[in-house]
Amino acid sequence: MNSVWDKVQAGRRLSREDGLLLFETDDLLGLGRMADHAKTAREGDRVYFVLNRYISPTNVCVLSCAFCGFARKKGEAGAFEYTVEDIVGMVSDEVREVHIVGGHHPDWPFEYYERVIAGLHAARPAVQIKAFTAAEIDYFWRRWKIEPPEALARLKAAGLQTMPGGGAEIFSPRVAKLLRYAGKADGDRWCEIHGIAHSLGIRTNATMLYGHVETLAERVDHLLRLREQQDRSGGFLTFIALPYQVGTTKLVPRSTPPADNLRTIAAARLLLDNFPHVEAYWVLLGQETASVALHFGADDVNGTLEDERVQHMAGAETPAGLAREQLFRIIRDAGKIPVERDALYNVVRVWDREGVAA
Amino acid sequence: MIENIESIREKVLNGKRLDRAEGRWLLADAPLLELGALAAEARFARFPEKVVTFVIDSNPNYTNVCITDCQFCAFYRKPGDPEAYTLTVEEVLAKIESAASRGATTVLLQGGHNPALPLDYYTTLVRETRRRFPEVTPHFFTASEIRTVAQVSNLTVGDVLDRLWEAGQRTLPGGGAEVLSARVRRRIEPKKGGPDTWLEVHREAHRRGFKSTATMMYGHVEETDDLLEHLDVIRELQDLFGGFTAFVPWSFKPGNTLLEKWIKHPKGPNTYLRMLAVARLYLDNFPHVQASWFSEGKRTGQIALHFGADDWGGTLLEENVHKAADFVNTIGVEEIVTLIREAGFTPAQRTTEYQILRRY
Numbered sequence: 137m138n139s140v141w142d143k144v145q146a147g148r149r150l151s152r153e154d155g156l157l158l159f160e161t162d163d164l165l166g167l168g169r170m171a172d173h174a175k176t177a178r179e180g181d182r183v184y185f186v187l188n189r190y191i192s193p194t195n196v197c198v199l200s201c202a203f204c205g206f207a208r209k210k211g212e213a214g215a216f217e218y219t220v221e222d223i224v225g226m227v228s229d230e231v232r233e234v235h236i237v238g239g240h241h242p243d244w245p246f247e248y249y250e251r252v253i254a255g256l257h258a259a260r261p262a263v264q265i266k267a268f269t270a271a272e273i274d275y276f277w278r279r280w281k282i283e284p285p286e287a288l289a290r291l292k293a294a295g296l297q298t299m300p301g302g303g304a305e306i307f308s309p310r311v312a313k314l315l316r317y318a319g320k321a322d323g324d325r326w327c328e329i330h331g332i333a334h335s336l337g338i339r340t341n342a343t344m345l346y347g348h349v350e351t352l353a354e355r356v357d358h359l360l361r362l363r364e365q366q367d368r369s370g371g372f373l374t375f376i377a378l379p380y381q382v383g384t385t386k387l388v389p390r391s392t393p394p395a396d397n398l399r400t401i402a403a404a405r406l407l408l409d410n411f412p413h414v415e416a417y418w419v420l421l422g423q424e425t426a427s428v429a430l431h432f433g434a435d436d437v438n439g440t441l442e443d444e445r446v447q448h449m450a451g452a453e454t455p456a457g458l459a460r461e462q463l464f465r466i467i468r469d470a471g472k473i474p475v476e477r478d479a480l481y482n483v484v485r486v487w488d489r490e491g492v493a494a
Numbered sequence: 495m496i497e498n499i500e501s502i503r504e505k506v507l508n509g510k511r512l513d514r515a516e517g518r519w520l521l522a523d524a525p526l527l528e529l530g531a532l533a534a535e536a537r538f539a540r541f542p543e544k545v546v547t548f549v550i551d552s553n554p555n556y557t558n559v560c561i562t563d564c565q566f567c568a569f570y571r572k573p574g575d576p577e578a579y580t581l582t583v584e585e586v587l588a589k590i591e592s593a594a595s596r597g598a599t600t601v602l603l604q605g606g607h608n609p610a611l612p613l614d615y616y617t618t619l620v621r622e623t624r625r626r627f628p629e630v631t632p633h634f635f636t637a638s639e640i641r642t643v644a645q646v647s648n649l650t651v652g653d654v655l656d657r658l659w660e661a662g663q664r665t666l667p668g669g670g671a672e673v674l675s676a677r678v679r680r681r682i683e684p685k686k687g688g689p690d691t692w693l694e695v696h697r698e699a700h701r702r703g704f705k706s707t708a709t710m711m712y713g714h715v716e717e718t719d720d721l722l723e724h725l726d727v728i729r730e731l732q733d734l735f736g737g738f739t740a741f742v743p744w745s746f747k748p749g750n751t752l753l754e755k756w757i758k759h760p761k762g763p764n765t766y767l768r769m770l771a772v773a774r775l776y777l778d779n780f781p782h783v784q785a786s787w788f789s790e791g792k793r794t795g796q797i798a799l800h801f802g803a804d805d806w807g808g809t810l811l812e813e814n815v816h817k818a819a820d821f822v823n824t825i826g827v828e829e830i831v832t833l834i835r836e837a838g839f840t841p842a843q844r845t846t847e848y849q850i851l852r853r854y
Contacts, residue, residue: 162838164800165527165530165531165534165800165801166531168527169525169527169528169531172525172527390832390836393793393796393833393836393837394793394794394796394797395796395797395800395836395837395838398797422791422793423762424762424763424790424791424793424794424797425763425793425797427762427763427764428763428764428767428794428797430764431526431527431764432527465759465762466762469761469762469763469764469765470526470762470764471526471764
């Protein structure tokens with residue numbers, strides 16, 4: 137670990153071997169200290185959050201990914217399909233960002249998605265729209281033969297501002313086959329679509345779904361793939377590690393433990409030296425681990441999340457709709473400064489440690 | 495002026511005692527992970543094996559009647575309250591039997607300060623537990639209960655402890671310490687007496703050969719120096735007799751208490767990890783530091799094992815005090831074993847006095 141520490145202090149890039157070491161070391165707190173060093177050098181004591189709302193237009197999905205407890209078939213009990221009006225009605229003026237991700241619907245035309253964005257943008261012009269994963273953009277091509285550059289340009293024209301980082305899962309053909317997600321955008325395609333978005337001026341996020349059947353080497357390779365893409369296109373804002381939720385799909389007996397979540401966040405902060413931000417997503421980590429993760433390299437806790445059906449139907453334990461006060465507690469318990477941001481990480485307001493606007 | 499952890503690290507690794515200024519810096523300013531790593535180093539210097547112990551235990555209560563009106567307590571009822579209860583000796587023994595039948599080796603029995611109960615009630619509970627359930631250690635009665643018994647029986651604390659010893663008791667739980675600072679105790683528990691009422695009972699107990707634990711409930715009205723005062727006085731007492739087995743801190747839970755009006759939320763996981771790690775370093779004469787999965791959550795409990803804790807606490811088959819503050823958490827042996835293993839340690843079942851019974 138000493139050679140890794142030398143590199144981190146010198147700001148030199150870590151290798152694949154270094155990455156494996158980070159995931160395999162017994163020295164969890166030593167790893168955390170290195171990640172904290174990297175985070176603090178970038179952001180000091182600042183930790184970001186956003187007032188946001190998650191919306192899924194539908195959970196109807198043509199895919200049957202083995203890790204997903206959210207998707208339903210058309211007509212199946214629990215399946216839902218919202219109209220544009222439904223969706224507009226869910227968004228209040230109080231939120232700054234709306235995050236829209238849904239199933240791969242068998243029938244909805246691309247124009248429906250365009251209308252969702254345009255309708256929301258017209259009704260709530262001050263709310264920034266973050267919508268559709270690369271997997272969904274790829275599906276628009278698979279289903280309707282709309283090329284990603286066209287799809288993204290049209291969505292951008294309708295009012296889309298950023299893209300979420302979902303649908304990446306683990307960039308491993310082995311795991312994709314095993315968990316039956318080989319039918320969606322693979323690593324090359326996922327990265328290609330994010331590169332296209334970046335070239336159109338659409339900033340995006342990146343994720344990794346871990347804690348199921350992947351190997352540690354597959355995690356490292358996934359992160360390095362993201363780092364390469366960021367070198368090429370430069371438009372990623374934040375990386376979000378998504379621990380697999382056992383819920384109803386039960387690929388493994390138990391969710392991965394907090395030490396593994398802290399380790400993954402720390403390793404991501406150190407390997408993704410070209411990513412501005414690394415997030416501790418409290419809904420999946422739980423508030424306690426998310427708070428501790430602010431010492432392990434994370435500089436963002438996501439947001440108030442008024443609804444998060446995808447993760448909840450998969451069995452996430454955390455109560456939906458954590459208020460801003462609760463985010464303050466997560467951030468302040470770690471001794472950090474809450475910074476309210478927008479979807480593009482523009483600073484809306486710096487709060488002091490007592491949660492008062494500074 | 496302390497600028498970094500190196501000077502503290504040197505003292506710790508050379509077996510030198512930390513002073514108040516160093517403790518203050520660790521509690522207020524030290525980088526959390528550097529502090530945690532040093533606490534883990536101190537823990538492994540004492541217990542080189544990656545073993546984490548736990549106990550199968552239960553915490554029933556014999557009465558909720560209490561005349562002390564502590565502001566942090568959601569459990570007690572005044573005498574005559576419709577929800578007040580006091581169990582008979584046989585009713586308590588039925589609870590102990592139930593715990594014993596589920597494998598408990600420790601029963602931590604505590605209750606309110608009920609002036610209607612005679613000394614004989616307490617000694618009978620100990621004697622009958624020893625007689626009927628030899629596998630169970632009666633880990634009964636916190637300091638303030640023993641003081642109450644002494645008062646109502648016109649005996650000294652030492653006399654009461656002698657009677658309990660004769661009945662077969664060998665350990666005392668460490669509850670009721672809260673924060674051992676006169677200022678804090680005046681504010682939140684004015685009728686429970688200053689720090690010395692707690693310390694005297696433990697001092698007299700240790701003098702007689704009892705073992706006990708020391709607890710701390712933080713996160714209400716205390717300042718950093720109050721916490722250091724607490725750590726100082728228990729460290730001093732431990733120097734005299736070595737009677738403390740473990741230090742057990744937890745965060746105050748405001749639900750349904752008088753303090754809830756001012757303090758809405760418990761302190762979070764980082765505060766807890768810091769407290770544990772500081773305790774491991776500052777309490778250089780305490781063998782064990784307990785990670786309280788029960789009060790801080792299982793995730794924080796697992797993380798705490800990397801911050802100097804070497805014990806997981808117990809199963810708490812029954813618990814009513816936190817429950818009264820709307821704080822509920824449950825666990826079984828199988829889950830404890832899994833959680834300890836997940837954190838990278840070997841689980842081992844222990845007794846009340848930290849003798850290992852079985853490794854998993």
